[in-house]
Amino acid sequence: MLSISYTNLQLDRGGDYRKDLVWIKSRWQHPEARVIPMWQDKSPMVNSDLQSRALILTASLVSSHIEDWQQSVYLGEDDRGPIFAVGFEQATEPDLPFADAEASWTDLRHIGWMLDHQEAALLAFARGMIYWNRHHLFCGSCGHPTNSEQGGHVRRCSNENCGRVHFPRTDPAVIMLVEDRSDTGNPRCLLARNARFPFKMMSTLAGFVDPMESLEETVAREVFEESGIRVDQVTYQASQPWPFPSSIMLGFRARATSFDIKVDGIEIEEAHWFTPAQLSDFGEWGDEDDHYSLPRRDSIARYLIDDWIREVS
Ligand SMILES: [Zn+2]
Numbered sequence: 001m002l003s004i005s006y007t008n009l010q011l012d013r014g015g016d017y018r019k020d021l022v023w024i025k026s027r028w029q030h031p032e033a034r035v036i037p038m039w040q041d042k043s044p045m046v047n048s049d050l051q052s053r054a055l056i057l058t059a060s061l062v063s064s065h066i067e068d069w070q071q072s073v074y075l076g077e078d079d080r081g082p083i084f085a086v087g088f089e090q091a092t093e094p095d096l097p098f099a100d101a102e103a104s105w106t107d108l109r110h111i112g113w114m115l116d117h118q119e120a121a122l123l124a125f126a127r128g129m130i131y132w133n134r135h136h137l138f139c140g141s142c143g144h145p146t147n148s149e150q151g152g153h154v155r156r157c158s159n160e161n162c163g164r165v166h167f168p169r170t171d172p173a174v175i176m177l178v179e180d181r182s183d184t185g186n187p188r189c190l191l192a193r194n195a196r197f198p199f200k201m202m203s204t205l206a207g208f209v210d211p212m213e214s215l216e217e218t219v220a221r222e223v224f225e226e227s228g229i230r231v232d233q234v235t236y237q238a239s240q241p242w243p244f245p246s247s248i249m250l251g252f253r254a255r256a257t258s259f260d261i262k263v264d265g266i267e268i269e270e271a272h273w274f275t276p277a278q279l280s281d282f283g284e285w286g287d288e289d290d291h292y293s294l295p296r297r298d299s300i301a302r303y304l305i306d307d308w309i310r311e312v313s
Pocket of ligand 1: 139140141142143144157159162163164
């Protein structure tokens, strides 16, 4: 079983307890309480060429740099104790006394694949929760300010005539490996290059779920819109939380029933069928030469491709 980045976070999220403000406060005051600071979707990390690690601070240190402990988000408990996230949203860099002078504010999106699996999943959770809170400071119904409740997992409208309760949202997106099995001895998969992709990366197709659409319908619609290929046999494979900023990627495999590729040349620059042998010549994400490269190792796109290669090789 290949492991998928940002999944299997070993954390008790305390869903049954975090409604109790007194209990949450006791967790903040716990001697082992730790905090992941976030600023402009970044957190402090110590980075080298091949490895990164998160710098997680003590709650007692962070306390002296925030006005109110209730601006923290309670993430949960691991075997060392409680963990919180705190968003610093001022424009200039927060004046936090990092114990490790090597640390710098870094976006998980850029270095997630170099982190320890648990650390990456924890930072993804922190990034997603701080992002949601930051973008729901005002009620979408009446425009009044909202207040944080339940350790930052709920925001309630302060207008007593409204009082609407807002919950963290996740935007579903599908991502699919389309395969051509018409020649059973020579399977191929469809990969495409989005105009936004860096380098010469080729990846699986993906897209957001429209309102009132089944996931299978989204897969078929997106594949046709982006490549002109018709599919059936849409089967679920795996999922990945994707906190950039607030998605869950739902991974599928689909079987092509037509094979002539048509791309718009704008959103999708190119798309081709590839055999496993051709894929074995691809470079790694980040290679800046002129060869095609595979998606990042922390993406579910890469998981879907690697899983397919293993199965058909
Ligand atoms: Zn309201």
